[in-house]
Amino acid sequence: MPIIEEVAAPRSLERVGMHSHIRGLGLDENGKAKFMADGMVGQVKAREAAGIAVQLIKKGKLAGKGILLAGPTGSGKTAIAMGIARELGEDVPFVQIAGSEIYSSEVNKTEFLKQAMRRAIGVRISEERKVYEGEVKKIEVRKTKHPFNPYVEIPESVIITLRTKDDEKTIRAGREIAYQLMESDIEEGDVIQIDAETGRISKVGTTKEEEGLFFKKKVNLPSGPVLKIKEFTYTVTLHDLDVANARGNIFGLLFSTGAEISDEVRSRVDETVKKWIEEGRAVLVPGVLFIDECHMLDIEAFSFLARAMESELAPILILATNRGMTTIRGTDIKAPHGIPIDMLDRLLIINTEPYKKEEVREIVKIRAKEEKIEISEEAIEYLAELGEKTSLRYAVQLLAPASILARGGKVEKEHVEKAKEYFADLRRSIKFVEKLEGMLQ
C-alpha cells in the first residue's frame, strides 16, 4: 500500500522572526509603559494606548470595532499589534497579512479574508491525552534547504530529550514538530507537553530562574514518567478545523492547500465548536487579525470587513498604514488613510511616532542579541544615530550585512559604515533615482 505523507506547506519563519523579541506591551500594573520591558522600548504613548485597547478588548467593549495604527514606516506598528496579541494571552492567535495580498492569492478576495479571519480565532481544547511531558534537557533540530527556495533553511527533524524527576526519554520527531518547536521558541529548560498521537506541542513554562527582558512562567520539574495520560490543553484555529473538515477524504488531503472552503463546511465547524463550548470542552480564543498597508484594500474588501466584524465569531481587527489623505482603492474618493468613513467610524486610532536615538539604540541592542550578533558599543552608537536620521528599520536591517562584513565576528563601526555604503536607505535611494531621471530619458 502506498504511503501518503503530508508535506507541510512551507511557511515563512522570517516574518515572525523580525518581531520575535516582542513579548507584550511592557506596561506596569497601572498601565504605564516602562521604558524597556517585554522586548518593547520607548514609543510610550502608543504602547499605553494599546494597553487601554487591551483592557477594552478583555471587557468585550471593542466588539464590532477595531484599531488603526497610523505612523511612518518602521515606527513599530507591527511590533505594537503583536504586543497586543501577546497581552491577550500566550495562545492567542496573531495573523498578519498585507493589504496587497488579497489580490495575489489564488482564491478570491473575500475567501482570502474569510480564511484569514478564521485563522485568527482560536479554540482552546482540553482533553485527557497520552502525552510526553518533561523538561527539555536537550534539543537538536536538523535543518534542510527549503524545497522551493534553496537559500532558506527549514527544520527537517528534531531529536529531543525530556526529563522528569524520575524518568528521561529521548524522542525523534519529524518536520511538523520541529516547526512547532522553533515557532514557539522552545529551548533547554522549558517544560513542554507533546501529544503522543498528533504531535501537538503545549508549553507549560520554564524551570530556569529568568532574568532580563523575557519572562516565562516558572514551574517545577515534573515528576513521574515522561509518557503518561494527562489533561492536555491545546489551541487550534477555526481555519485548522475547516481544513480538517473539508478534507474528509484522501483526495482532499492532496488538494487541500489554498483551495476554497465552502460556507457549508464553515457553518458545520461553527456548530460543532459551539457544542463543545456548551459542553465545557472548549473555550473560544478570539485573536488578532493584523492587516498591514491597509490602504491597499479596496472598497469591496472594506465593506466585507465591516460586515464581518459584526458577526459573533470575529477576531479583533487591527489595521496599519503609513498614508495620510489618499484615494480609497476602487473609487476616486479621497479619505483619511484611504479608509472609507463607515470603517473609520469603527476604529480607535493610535499614532506611532518616529524613534528617538535612545530608543533606536536599545532596539538595535535587542535585535543584535536576538540575531546572535556580537557588536561593539561604538557600532551601536553609530547605528543609533543613523536610525534617528533615517529610520529604525534601516538601522535594524544593517545589522545582518554588517555581520557578514565582519565575517561573523564582532561587528565594529567600520563594518556598519561599509554596510551603509552598500545598502541605501529609502530617502537616499529616491534621491539617487530622481537625480538620474533626467539622464535616463
Ligand SMILES: Nc1ncnc2c1ncn2[C@@H]1O[C@H](COP(=O)(O)OP(=O)(O)O)[C@@H](O)[C@H]1O
Ligand atoms: N518599540 C519597539 N520596541 C522594540 N522593538 C521595536 C519597537 N518598534 C519597532 N521595533 C522593531 O523594529 C523593527 C521595525 O518595526 P515595525 O514594527 O516593523 O515597524 P512598522 O510596522 O511601523 O513599519 C521590527 O523588528 C520591530 O519588531
Ligand SMILES: [Mg+2]
Ligand atoms: Mg510593519
